[in-house]
Amino acid sequence: MDAEITEREYMHSGHVGCPGCGATIAMRFFLKAMGEKTVLVLPACCWSIIAGSYPQSTLKIPVIHAAFETGGATASGVRAALDMLGDTETTVVTWAGDGGTFDIGFQSLSGAVERNEDFLYVCYDNEAYMNTGIQRSSSTPYGAWTTTTPGREWKKMRKKNIVEALVAHRIPYAATASIAFPEDLLRKAEKAKGIKGSRFLHIYASCPTGWRIPSEMSVKIARMAVQTNIFPLYEVEDGLRYTINHKPRGYLVREYFRHQGRFQHLTDRDLDEIQKMVNEDWELLLRKAGERV
Amino acid sequence: MRRVIEGSHAVAEAVRLARVQVTSAYPITPQTHIVEILSEYCEKGALKARFLRMESEHSCLAALIGAQLMGVRTFTATSSQGLAYMHELLHWAAGARLPIVMAEVNRALAPGWNIWTDQTDSLSQRDTGWIQLYCEDGQEVLDSTLLAFRLAETVNLPVMVVLDAFYLSHTYEPVDIPTEEEADRFLPPYAPRFRMDTAEPCSFGALVPPGDYMEMRHDMALAMEDALMQLVEIEGEFTRIFGRRHGPIEAIDCNDAEIILVTSGTITSTARLVVRTLRERGEKIGLLKIRLFRPFPAAILRETIGRAKKVAVIDRNCSFGAGGIFAQELRAALCNLDPRPLIYGYIAGLGGRDVTPEVIEEIYRRTQSTDRPEAEGVWIGLREAL
Numbered sequence: 001m002d003a004e005i006t007e008r009e010y011m012h013s014g015h016v017g018c019p020g021c022g023a024t025i026a027m028r029f030f031l032k033a034m035g036e037k038t039v040l041v042l043p044a045c046c047w048s049i050i051a052g053s054y055p056q057s058t059l060k061i062p063v064i065h066a067a068f069e070t071g072g073a074t075a076s077g078v079r080a081a082l083d084m085l086g087d088t089e090t091t092v093v094t095w096a097g098d099g100g101t102f103d104i105g106f107q108s109l110s111g112a113v114e115r116n117e118d119f120l121y122v123c124y125d126n127e128a129y130m131n132t133g134i135q136r137s138s139s140t141p142y143g144a145w146t147t148t149t150p151g152r153e154w155k156k157m158r159k160k161n162i163v164e165a166l167v168a169h170r171i172p173y174a175a176t177a178s179i180a181f182p183e184d185l186l187r188k189a190e191k192a193k194g195i196k197g198s199r200f201l202h203i204y205a206s207c208p209t210g211w212r213i214p215s216e217m218s219v220k221i222a223r224m225a226v227q228t229n230i231f232p233l234y235e236v237e238d239g240l241r242y243t244i245n246h247k248p249r250g251y252l253v254r255e256y257f258r259h260q261g262r263f264q265h266l267t268d269r270d271l272d273e274i275q276k277m278v279n280e281d282w283e284l285l286l287r288k289a290g291e292r293v
Numbered sequence: 294m295r296r297v298i299e300g301s302h303a304v305a306e307a308v309r310l311a312r313v314q315v316t317s318a319y320p321i322t323p324q325t326h327i328v329e330i331l332s333e334y335c336e337k338g339a340l341k342a343r344f345l346r347m348e349s350e351h352s353c354l355a356a357l358i359g360a361q362l363m364g365v366r367t368f369t370a371t372s373s374q375g376l377a378y379m380h381e382l383l384h385w386a387a388g389a390r391l392p393i394v395m396a397e398v399n400r401a402l403a404p405g406w407n408i409w410t411d412q413t414d415s416l417s418q419r420d421t422g423w424i425q426l427y428c429e430d431g432q433e434v435l436d437s438t439l440l441a442f443r444l445a446e447t448v449n450l451p452v453m454v455v456l457d458a459f460y461l462s463h464t465y466e467p468v469d470i471p472t473e474e475e476a477d478r479f480l481p482p483y484a485p486r487f488r489m490d491t492a493e494p495c496s497f498g499a500l501v502p503p504g505d506y507m508e509m510r511h512d513m514a515l516a517m518e519d520a521l522m523q524l525v526e527i528e529g530e531f532t533r534i535f536g537r538r539h540g541p542i543e544a545i546d547c548n549d550a551e552i553i554l555v556t557s558g559t560i561t562s563t564a565r566l567v568v569r570t571l572r573e574r575g576e577k578i579g580l581l582k583i584r585l586f587r588p589f590p591a592a593i594l595r596e597t598i599g600r601a602k603k604v605a606v607i608d609r610n611c612s613f614g615a616g617g618i619f620a621q622e623l624r625a626a627l628c629n630l631d632p633r634p635l636i637y638g639y640i641a642g643l644g645g646r647d648v649t650p651e652v653i654e655e656i657y658r659r660t661q662s663t664d665r666p667e668a669e670g671v672w673i674g675l676r677e678a679l
Contacts, residue, residue: 077359111348
């Protein structure tokens with residue numbers, strides 16, 4: 001790891017995440033950038049459990065457990081109260097899963113960002129309702145098996161592009177990050193911390209349990225998602241200025257899919273179809289960033 | 294100072310006097326005047342608060358839960374569909390023991406769309422752990438709202454101040470508005486028992502296993518029971534400063550009454566007139582107004598009306614399959630008395646239909662002329678079948 005990353009930990013050594021849990025790795029890195037002057041709003045998600053049960057807590061910062069769909073709204077209230085108390089130093093962070101962000105919490109998030117509330121919203125994305133047992137969300141990618149998209153009913157719709165939805169709000173800062181690129185993740189968290197108004201971080205967080213991969217593959221799969229352009233690393237300032245942070249050599253998506261149990265049913269034709277979609281999305285991103293396709 | 298103001302305005306005045314620090318709002322008729330006035334107060338600096346213009350009622354309450362947890366005084370207002378939409382978070386606010394105060398303007402639930410008064414919206418939230426106060430007039434609205442903050446912060450439970458749509462929210466009446474100094478004497482600055490603080494990090498609302506959950510709920514039940522005595526005590530102080538008292542209930546001519554009418558909200562004012570007129574004609578009629586619905590003041594009610602022969606409850610609400618809700622509560626409160634009065638339940642005035650003196654007198658006569666209640670809930674004032 002980069003020498004500049006603090007050795008200080010904001011997580012206690014015990015937590016109840018699954019082995020290889022990407023969401024847990026994401027939190028550990030993220031808090032190193034945020035520091036102790038942070039209040040965390042935690043709508044229902046895997047982290048509601050990982051954070052420990054009463055009267056214990058995994059984290060060394062205040063944690064407000066919140067109702068599933070209230071990530072944006074609860075944080076708005078926390079910020080308002082801190083403002084009234086004259087505390088401008090503390091950062092308010094909402095830490096939510098993909099279900100709480102893409103689906104049930106989308107209204108609350110959209111409202112908060114439209115009001116440009118001064119807070120940082122982090123979505124750690126494991127691409128399904130993992131805490132309840134691997135049910136499909138609107139973040140589940142095309143082609144995936146979940147317990148509610150079994151057998152031939154595998155998901156036939158594309159994953160919702162949440163960053164672009166936030167960019168459409170002209171949010172001051174939106175970025176993607178990955179647990180396989182910790183320096184990039186920390187840099188973006190620090191940058192987001194220093195910006196006023198609404199900020200959004202979309203962190204790719206692999207889930208060995210739900211993706212049917214061995215726990216030691218967690219980081220490797222996350223790296224492959226970036227290298228295949230399935231999950232590009234980029235940031236957008238003021239909803240206008242795109243920067244692509246990592247330009248992969250363009251590995252084929254086939255490699256990424258081959259390692260995961262959730263995609264084993266896909267045929268070569270399905271994979272060709274997916275490769276086309278990924279290429280399309282990547283070219284669209286290049287155009288937005290003003291780069292040559 | 295006495296001014297002629299709307300019921301909605303009376304709420305806003307109390308919120309200003311309470312020096313609320315964070316308020317949230319989402320518009321719904323007939324709540325809008327309350328939050329319009331508050332947003333004006335915030336803009337002019339008469340109220341130094343953050344005014345959050347949320348994208349839904351659900352988010353309004355979520356924001357206040359976040360704010361109150363950080364240790365500030367909060368307020369919101371809603372009605373009908375908005376309250377129903379908040380339902381999940383009503384449980385949350387009470388379970389988190391947050392002394393949030395909300396004004397709730399009673400309005401009928403759709404379909405069909407109906408913006409007029411009806412209590413089913415607030416009464417169907419009776420099991421959420423909120424204290425509920427039903428108001429009769431503008432003065433009571435102001436006094437109840439101011440008192441609600443003291444009461445909520447004493448027992449650490451949220452309070453809903455309930456007022457009828459239009460008959461109260463949009464009706465102008467003379468209201469005595471306390472000075473800031475008087476209000477400050479009654480309601481000191483908010484001193485939270487707990488708050489989230491980065492200097493003392495802790496987790497709030499985490500997973501609670503079966504071995505702990507029940508004790509937490511028992512604590513809530515105890516706090517709710519305690520709220521009745523606290524209300525009486527706090528009102529004592531209120532009376533010393535402001536010279537007014539409304540009580541958990543109000544009994545009029547109940548001591549020797551054979552038939553007692555039970556009302557809540559603005560129907561009470563009309564019933565007062567009916568009772569006065571019938572008393573003058575020598576009828577042994579009494580009136581009991583219920584202001585405090587949660588906690589339900591069962592013991593006081595047993596003492597006050599337990600000796601009457603008949604009790605006629607007028608419900609501007611309905612729990613389908615069980616009749617009027619106040620009637621049900623009263624039956625449960627009196628059922629172990631021996632002897633006990635017969636409870637006659639009447640459903641009237643739904644969806645804003647006027648409950649006139651004639652309607653109330655009809656209820657009285659019907660109760661007088663029947664030996665036993667005809668049904669759990671008798672519907673009054675229905676039009677002939679089309």
